[in-house]
Amino acid sequence: MSVATKTDKIQRLAELAATKETSTGASLWREAFRRLKRSKMAIIGAIVIALFVVLAIVGPYIAPFSPTAQTWRNEVFPNRGEFIGMRGENWFGLDHLGRDMFSRMLVGARQTLLVGVVATLIGLIIGFVIGGLAGAFATLGGDTGKRIDSVIMRFIDIMLAMPSLLLAVSIAAVMGQSLTTVMIAVGVVQIPVFARLLRGSMLAQGSAEYVLAARSLGVRKRRIVLSQIIPNSLSPVIVQATLSLATAIIEAAALSYLGLGNPDPAIPEWGVMLTQAQRFFDNAPMMAVYPAVGIIITALGFTLLGEAMREALDPKLRG
Amino acid sequence: MLRLVVRRLLQLIPTLLGLSVLLFLWLDRLPGGPASAILGEKATEAEVVRINRALGLDQPVYVQYWRFLKRIAELDLGTSTQTGQPVWDEFVLRFPATVELSLLAILIAVVVGVPLGYFAARNRGGWLDVTSVSGSLVGICIPVFFLALLLKQIFAVNLGIFPAFGRQDTGINATDVTGFAVLDGVLTGELDASWDAIMHLILPSVALASIPLAVIVRMTRASVLEVQDEDYVRTAEAKGLKRSVIRGRHVLRNAMLPVVTAVGLLTGSLLSGAVLTESVFSFGGIGSFIRTAIDGRDYPVLVGFIMFIALIYVLINLLVDLAYSLIDPRVRVH
Amino acid sequence: MSLLTVDELTITFGGRGRKESRAVDGVSFEVDQGQVVGLVGESGCGKSVTSLALMGLLPSKGVTIGGRAEFDGTDLFTMNASARRDLRGSEMAMIFQDPLSSLNPVVPIGVQVIEILERHRGLKGEAARKEAAHLLDRVGIPDPTRRLKEYPHQLSGGMRQRALIAMAVACAPRMLIADEPTTALDVTIQAQILELLKELVDQEGTALLMITHDLGVVAGLCDQVNVLYAGKTVESAGRRELFGHPTHPYAHGLLGSIPRLDAPRGEPLTPIRGSINDRIAWADGCAFAPRCDRYEMGCLTGTPQLTEPRAAGHQVRCVNPVLDDAKAEEVTA
Numbered sequence: 001m002s003v004a005t006k007t008d009k010i011q012r013l014a015e016l017a018a019t020k021e022t023s024t025g026a027s028l029w030r031e032a033f034r035r036l037k038r039s040k041m042a043i044i045g046a047i048v049i050a051l052f053v054v055l056a057i058v059g060p061y062i063a064p065f066s067p068t069a070q071t072w073r074n075e076v077f078p079n080r081g082e083f084i085g086m087r088g089e090n091w092f093g094l095d096h097l098g099r100d101m102f103s104r105m106l107v108g109a110r111q112t113l114l115v116g117v118v119a120t121l122i123g124l125i126i127g128f129v130i131g132g133l134a135g136a137f138a139t140l141g142g143d144t145g146k147r148i149d150s151v152i153m154r155f156i157d158i159m160l161a162m163p164s165l166l167l168a169v170s171i172a173a174v175m176g177q178s179l180t181t182v183m184i185a186v187g188v189v190q191i192p193v194f195a196r197l198l199r200g201s202m203l204a205q206g207s208a209e210y211v212l213a214a215r216s217l218g219v220r221k222r223r224i225v226l227s228q229i230i231p232n233s234l235s236p237v238i239v240q241a242t243l244s245l246a247t248a249i250i251e252a253a254a255l256s257y258l259g260l261g262n263p264d265p266a267i268p269e270w271g272v273m274l275t276q277a278q279r280f281f282d283n284a285p286m287m288a289v290y291p292a293v294g295i296i297i298t299a300l301g302f303t304l305l306g307e308a309m310r311e312a313l314d315p316k317l318r319g
Numbered sequence: 320m321l322r323l324v325v326r327r328l329l330q331l332i333p334t335l336l337g338l339s340v341l342l343f344l345w346l347d348r349l350p351g352g353p354a355s356a357i358l359g360e361k362a363t364e365a366e367v368v369r370i371n372r373a374l375g376l377d378q379p380v381y382v383q384y385w386r387f388l389k390r391i392a393e394l395d396l397g398t399s400t401q402t403g404q405p406v407w408d409e410f411v412l413r414f415p416a417t418v419e420l421s422l423l424a425i426l427i428a429v430v431v432g433v434p435l436g437y438f439a440a441r442n443r444g445g446w447l448d449v450t451s452v453s454g455s456l457v458g459i460c461i462p463v464f465f466l467a468l469l470l471k472q473i474f475a476v477n478l479g480i481f482p483a484f485g486r487q488d489t490g491i492n493a494t495d496v497t498g499f500a501v502l503d504g505v506l507t508g509e510l511d512a513s514w515d516a517i518m519h520l521i522l523p524s525v526a527l528a529s530i531p532l533a534v535i536v537r538m539t540r541a542s543v544l545e546v547q548d549e550d551y552v553r554t555a556e557a558k559g560l561k562r563s564v565i566r567g568r569h570v571l572r573n574a575m576l577p578v579v580t581a582v583g584l585l586t587g588s589l590l591s592g593a594v595l596t597e598s599v600f601s602f603g604g605i606g607s608f609i610r611t612a613i614d615g616r617d618y619p620v621l622v623g624f625i626m627f628i629a630l631i632y633v634l635i636n637l638l639v640d641l642a643y644s645l646i647d648p649r650v651r652v653h
Numbered sequence: 654m655s656l657l658t659v660d661e662l663t664i665t666f667g668g669r670g671r672k673e674s675r676a677v678d679g680v681s682f683e684v685d686q687g688q689v690v691g692l693v694g695e696s697g698c699g700k701s702v703t704s705l706a707l708m709g710l711l712p713s714k715g716v717t718i719g720g721r722a723e724f725d726g727t728d729l730f731t732m733n734a735s736a737r738r739d740l741r742g743s744e745m746a747m748i749f750q751d752p753l754s755s756l757n758p759v760v761p762i763g764v765q766v767i768e769i770l771e772r773h774r775g776l777k778g779e780a781a782r783k784e785a786a787h788l789l790d791r792v793g794i795p796d797p798t799r800r801l802k803e804y805p806h807q808l809s810g811g812m813r814q815r816a817l818i819a820m821a822v823a824c825a826p827r828m829l830i831a832d833e834p835t836t837a838l839d840v841t842i843q844a845q846i847l848e849l850l851k852e853l854v855d856q857e858g859t860a861l862l863m864i865t866h867d868l869g870v871v872a873g874l875c876d877q878v879n880v881l882y883a884g885k886t887v888e889s890a891g892r893r894e895l896f897g898h899p900t901h902p903y904a905h906g907l908l909g910s911i912p913r914l915d916a917p918r919g920e921p922l923t924p925i926r927g928s929i930n931d932r933i934a935w936a937d938g939c940a941f942a943p944r945c946d947r948y949e950m951g952c953l954t955g956t957p958q959l960t961e962p963r964a965a966g967h968q969v970r971c972v973n974p975v976l977d978d979a980k981a982e983e984v985t986a
Contacts, residue, residue, distance in 0.1 A: 158338050165591030169613065170625050250462050254595055257464045258613055274465065281472055292465045299460035307456065550754040556710055557749075558769050558820065559741030568768070569757050576759075647759055648804045 032235075035312040042308030048301025055106065056113040063103035064089070067268045073098035083284035095273075095287055096280055105290055108268035111179070112249060112298070115269065118183045119248040123190025124241055130156070131195035135202030135233075139211070153199065159192040168255055179269065182255045186248050197240050201233035235313045242306035246299040253295055270294050327637055338629050342622075343387045399620045401611065406623035409608065415499050416486055416604030417597065419516075421589050423524040425582065428531035433578070436539025437571065440547065451536050458533030463592045467526035467599035474522060481522045484601040487515050523600045527592045531585045538581050542574040549573070576647055583639030590628055655683040656725055656828055656860050657707070663719035664702050664711070671715070676702045678884035678935055679720070682877075684828065687858040689851075691875035693865060695929050698881040700864045704830045707862075708747050709737045725827065743773040746821035750833040752813035756805035762789075763801025766820050773824045788819040792849060811842035815849065822853055828860040829853070835870065847874055868907060872896060880904050883932055883940040886959070890967040900963050900974040902945045939972070947973045 036042045065071060076083055078096040085093040092101035130152060138149035159167070168185035205211065253271030255261055261272050270291040277288035399406055439451040475483035482488065486500055497503055501520070504513025546552065547570055555569045597606025605624070612620040644650045662680045667673030677699040684690045692700040705711050707722055707729060722729040724745060729737070749755045757765060766785040770776040776784055782801065789797035792815040805813060814834060821829055831850065835843035851874060854861050863875055871878055871892070878895045880888040880903065888901040899905040906925040927944040934940070938953035945952070951972040959968045962976060 154333065154337055155341075158341055164587060165594065166625060166628055169594075169609075170621065246460060250460065253462050254464060254591075257462075257595065258598075258610065260613065274462070278464075278468055281468055282476060285472065288465070288468065292462070295462060295465075296457070296460050300457060303456055303460055550749060550751060551757040553710060554749060554755045554817070554820075555757070557708055557741060557747045558772070559738050559743060560768060560772050561738075564768060564772070568760060568764075572759055573757070649758055649806050 032309075032312040036308060039308045039312065041304045042312070045301045045303070045305030045308060048297060049305060052109060052113065052298045052301060055109040057110070059106035059109050063100075063106045065100040065103045067099060067104040067107040070098045071100065078280060083280065083287070085284070085286060092290055093284075093286060095277070096284070101287065101290060104268040104273060105270075105294060108270045108273060108291065109294070111267060111269035112252075112271065112295070115179065115183050115186070115252045115271070116245045116249040116298075119186035119252065120190060120241060120244045122184065122187025123244060123248075124194050124237070126187075127191040127194025128198055128237070130191065131198030132202070134195065135199040138199065138203055139205075140215075149199075153196075156192045156195050160196070164189040165251065165254060168251060169258065169260065179261060179267075182252050182261050182271075185255060185260070186251045189251070190244050190248065193244065194237065194240060197236055198233060201236050205233050236310075239306055239310045239313065242302050242309060246302035246306065249295060249299050249302075324641060327640055331633060331637060335630075335633065338633075339388060339626075340384070342626055342629070343384050399612070399617055401615050401617045401620070406620050409620070410605060410623070410627055413603065413605045413608050415497065416602060417590075417593050417606055419499050419501065420520060420524055420527060420597070420602065420604060421593055423520050424527035424589065424592075425531060425585075427524060427528040428535050428585075429582075431528075432532045432535030433539050433571075433575075436536045437543050437566075437574075439536070440540045440543035443544065448540075451540065455533035455536045458529050461529065462595075463526060463529065464595040464599055466529055467523065467596045470522045470526050471599060482519050486519050486603050487512065488519075519602075523596045523602055526599075527589065527596045530588055530592060531582075534581060534585060535578060538578050539574065542577050543570060546570050546574040572646070576643065579643055579646065580639060583636045586632055586635045590632070654726070656686045657684040657862070658723045659683070659703075659707070659720070660722070661720040662703060662706065662722060663717075664699070664706055665717045665719075666715060668715055668717065676884055677706070680879075680881065680884070680886050681720075682879050682886065682889065684860045684862055684877075686827070686860055687854065688877065689854055689861045689863060689875045691863045691865065691871040691878045692881060693868065693871055693878060694881035695866055697883075697929050699884040700881050701832055704747065704832050704862065704864055708741060708745060708830065709734075710747075739773075742769055742821075742826075743824040744826055745828050745830070746824070746826040747830040747832065748814070748817050748821045748834050751837045752810060752817055753805060753837075755817060756813060758805055761802050761804055762808070762816055766801075766816070766823060769820055769823045784823075788823055789816065792816070792819045792822075793845070794819070810838050811845060814838060814842075814846055818846070818849060818853075822857070822859070825857060826859060828862065830862045830864070832864045833866070836865075836867070843870075850874070868911065880907075883929070883935065885935060885940070885970065886968070887941070887970045888968065889959075890964075894964060894967050898963055898967075900967065900969045900976065901941075901971050902947050902973075902975060903941050905975045906946075939970075947975070949973055 060067075072084065072090075072094050076094055076096060076098050083094065083096070084090065087093065090100050090102060092105060095101055095104065134149045134152040134156075137145035137152075139145075141148065168182075168189050171181070171185040171188055249271075252261070253274055256269070256271035257275045257278075259275075261269070261275065273291040274288055274295065277284070277291065281288050398404065399409055402409060435447075435451050439445075439448040442448055471483055475481050497506070500516035501513050504510055504516060551573075552565065552569050555565045593604065594606040594609050596602070597604050598610040601607055609620070609624055611617070612624070660681050662677055663675065664677040665673055665675045680699070680703060682690060682692075692703065694700050702711070706718055707724075709729065709732075711718070718730055720730075724740070732740070756762070763782065763785055766788060767776075767781045770781045770784055774784075785801055786797040789800055794800055794812055794815050800808070800812075800816075805816075808816065818834075829850075834850070835846050838846065847870060850861065850863075853859055861874075863870065865871060875892055877891055878889070879886050880895075880901065882903050888895065888899070888904045890900075895904065896908065899908050903925070906923075910922060910924050912922055925944055931943045932940040933942060933953075935956050938955060939945070939948075939957050942948045942952045949972070957970050957972050959970050961968055962974055963969070
């Protein structure tokens with residue numbers, strides 16, 4: 001037979017040998033999903049997230065008033081400590097500039113979600129690439145590969161050595177105050193987490209028997225990495241992404257508190273709202289409580305789902 | 320033992336060097352440079368050039384790097400643009416306050432967290448277990464500064480039980496020996512000063528302890544769950560040992576191993592939390608100082624702080640590493 | 654009067670939403686002072702669970718224990734927890750299968766021996782240390798005083814098991830339960846450990862309940878043998894009687910499947926077909942029926958009872974036992 005068909009046959013054999021593992025991987029997913037459906041944590045988390053996402057999309061359209069117009073400015077006197085709480089048209093009361101809190105909360109959901117998602121995506125994508133490269137080098141690159149991997153990981157370890165908030169502060173302090181800064185800062189902080197995670201997962205998979213089988217059958221390395229190792233390393237990354245979304249939202253709020261967020265109070269974002277409200281906490285605590293509770297519940301939703309996913313995917317924690 | 324310490328210190332050096340390179344590249348050579356950060360975005364070309372020359376930024380890279388390293392070795396982290404004092408001096412002045420706060424927070428987290436986690440694991444599925452796990456999940460979702468704000472509002476402003484800010488009341492004349500207010504009071508016999516310091520510490524440390532507490536509860540619980548199914552625990556039971564002995568010598572001593580490493584990792588979040596909490600309580604430690612530095616764009620302080628904190632973090636992890644090898648004999652080199 | 658009497662022991666796992674499974678289904682046997690009794694069977698037959706139940710080491714939730722077990726006249730299952738705890742390690746002791754995982758990795762060996770001495774014999778300090786060293790010496794560990802300070806990972810597999818045996822006999826228990834004590838060890842070490850156990854039994858008169866799947870171990874050590882299958886005793890006899898005349902098809906098949914030195918070369922081995930999962934519920938008939946060559950209709954009419962078709966004291970649970978076997982003569986004690 002010709003060389004081409006022989007290679008194809010070997011390739012096919014290797015794929016068959018390897019797919020056995022992937023199909024076990026697929027049934028791992030199915031079983032995990034089944035367990036997830038039964039978990040109360042997962043259900044609560046999923047509901048909360050769904051509500052939040054719906055709010056983020058729909059919020060601006062159903063808000064009764066404009067979130068930025070200082071419609072009732074003449075009715076509040078922050079200097080005298082006089083505020084308007086819950087009343088007829090303003091279900092959540094007014095903020096210190098006479099804006100409707102309810103509308104601000106509704107519209108703010110979108111910004112808050114955006115911050116969390118973008119930050120996590122930055123961390124995920126860049127971390128994925130770096131971790132993936134390091135992992136690929138480590139598992140398939142031989143000795144030089146291992147050396148490249150350790151250099152990359154040293155770099156990552158250094159990033160991890162810095163307390164996350166302070167790393168974010170250093171980025172934000174230099175880039176100026178804006179929501180984009182906060183997003184990038186929080187995102188960069190997540191990079192080492194994902195990089196480490198993916199690389200570790202890949203290393204664990206790399207010494208798995210199906211990889212050895214594929215290699216001994218001559219399957220090209222790139223193919224092994226892309227079609228076998230990475231799919232099987234995905235589950236912890238997905239868990240982490242969910243959990244990171246929660247931390248991203250909270251850290252974004254913290255950065256806002258430190259004054260690094262968007263100073264323009266016109267665009268509502270729960271973290272910024274919380275920061276501005278703290279000055280008036282004594283007289284109008286609800287101004288801070290609404291965005292705080294919003295942040296807490298949303299973060300909790302992602303955390304619950306993330307933790308439930310982790311438990312569902314962990315074979316040890318069964319039963 | 321000494322060999323282990325030396326070896327670990329040597330392993331630290333490449334990390335520290337890498338860190339310094341990173342810091343140097345990032346912090347010293349940003350677009351626009353420190354000049355525009357100091358002068359603000361509206362700096363003119365000429366002003367920027369002038370500042371750059373003054374800061375020695377027109378020299379070749381390796382010269383700058385060498386000077387950077389020299390400055391660090393001399394503990395010259397620059398001068399604060401706000402106070403005009405050397406950055407290092409400002410840190411040393413304020414650091415003990417933050418240390419006191421962090422130590423108390425970790426103490427609270429461990430003393431409350433470990434037993435909670437242990438009993439949650441032993442009574443898996445019981446009300447304590449469910450409450451602890453739920454509580455710790457909620458705990459990590461509450462922004463630290465909001466918790467601090469809430470505690471301050473309820474217990475200090477409304478109920479008046481605790482003081483709302485600062486480290487000590489202005490009325491008390493405490494003598495400063497080590498910088499650690501509680502310790503100083505004990506050392507100089509001014510116990511009322513110690514007590515006052517403790518009262519000031521309680522609210523901020525509780526707020527700061529929230530995240531470490533949540534993490535420690537979950538880690539201890541997970542660890543105990545794993546350990547209690549181990550064969551050696553079964554052997555201990557088969558020997559008919561008292562429950563307290565099994566708990567202490569067999570279950571906890573093994574379960575604590577991963578928790579010890581976790582404490583090292585927690586330092587990072589503790590320092591971040593300190594910055595936030597101290598702001599709320601105007602505590603006067605490094606945290607509040609950094610807050611004002613951020614507000615005032617005190618660039619040298621921020622840069623110096625990053626380097627300072629990175630070093631502390633690395634050292635603490637070294638300590639944790641050593642502590643771990645002390646506890647786990649399998650790790651020791653024979 | 655027997656030291657240990659087990660009467661119709663049943664152990665069921667499950668409840669609280671999980672499927673119920675009966676691991677032990679009416680097992681009875683006796684162990685006399687100074688006697689070595691073997692519980693033999695494949696994994697999953699319930700032998701380990703039985704020993705754990707006797708020691709009181711099964712979890713309290715999710716497990717239901719039925720039947721009786723009397724140790725020296727005392728009912729084990731109705732004892733209160735603290736009295737049971739006093740009994741463990743002092744009157745009744747147990748050694749387990751994997752010596753490395755059965756030892757606390759972060760505590761020195763000496764401490765792990767001394768803690769029993771402190772608990773049950775009230776020894777402390779120097780006296781305890783001396784006794785601990787003496788015990789290690791007794792079980793054949795060289796240089797015992799130095800070993801006291803060492804950690805489990807510094808000892809070899811055989812030494813670890815010896816140390817565990819030392820801990821088990823520290824308080825001169827009247828009964829020792831050994832759950833597969835040699836399975837995790839090298840063959841040569843196995844022999845040494847079994848020698849040690851035999852020595853202890855002969856010298857101290859300790860009763861030994863030996864749990865194993867290895868017929869070789871049984872042949873060398875046990876006076877009385879109980880063969881378990883799917884949670885029930887299927888054959889119970891003295892050693893010579895069992896090895897000479899295995900009556901239950903399962904026991905017969907086990908012995909027949911052992912490779913023999915005197916068999917002609919090239920002769921294929923005769924395993925028992927199927928696996929332990931190929932079975933029916935005892936309530937419907939004989940659980941072994943699907944794998945049995947001698948299976949007949951009578952095997953499906955409810956649970957077979959224990960009878961003594963061959964000799965007194967030799968019990969079999971079979972409707973169609975193997976009663977005429979010329980192989981008997983070849984087996985030596």
